[in-house]
Amino acid sequence: MPLLIRPDDLTGEATRALVAAHLAGMLENTPVESMHALDADRLMADGITVWSAWVDDELAGIGACKDLGDHRAELKSMRVVSSxxxxxxxxxxxxxxxxxxxxxxxxxxxxxTGSTDDFLAARRLYASEGFRECPAFPPYEPDPLSTFMTRDL
Known part of the structure; x- marks a missing residue:
């Protein structure tokens, strides 16, 4: 399965639909006050890079990275199409x-990411790639529905 990962400007229908589905999915499992996913317009802000992953001509997933300054960055909007x-x-x-x-x-x-069982697969993926749990980092506040993780590069 050849996979192409490329920068995405979020103007395409497929990527915008996946971002919308991501938000809807987050709201199914997380109260709005504990949901920190960004919509497509906010993902287009300066300092955020979005990538889309494609198998042939089919969108398979997205991920983003937000520059936090001081040589730090935050993963945002990781989502894989269910199929x-x-x-x-x-x-x-x-x-x-x-x-x-x-x-x-x-x-x-x-x-x-979330701390409930709905987010267990995500937490396991991040841990398997060297991320470890940490306290909340700015601009977040501690939240029992959130798990915070970091990895040194």
């Missing part, structure tokens, strides 16, 4: 983001 789950797409996107961050001189990556 591609279990095929290593999420891991490939994560590794791509890590490699890009290293090339840009980022020294640490940070993330916020």
């Amino acid at each position: 591609f789950l279990g095929q290593g797409i999420g891991r490939a996107i994560l590794r791509h983001i890590v490699e890009d961050a290293e090339e840009r001189g980022i020294r640490s990556l940070w993330l916020e």
Whole structure:
């Protein structure tokens, strides 16, 4: 399965639909006050890079990285299309983001994900790629529905 991961400007219908599906999925499992996913317009802000992963001409997933300054960055909006789950797409996107961050001189990556069982697969993926749990980092506040993780590069 050849996988192409490329920068995405979020103007395409497929990527915008996946971002919308990501938000809807987050709201199914997380109260709005504990949901930190960004919509497509906010993902287009300065300092955020979005990548899309494609198998042939079919969108398989997305991931983003937000520059936090001081050689730090945050993973955002990791999502794999349901028909591609279990095929290593999420891991490939994560590794791509890590490699890009290293090339840009980022020294640490940070993330916020859910703490409930609905997010167990995500937490396991991040842990298997060297992320460890940590306290909340700015701009987040501690939240029992959030798990915070970091990895030094």
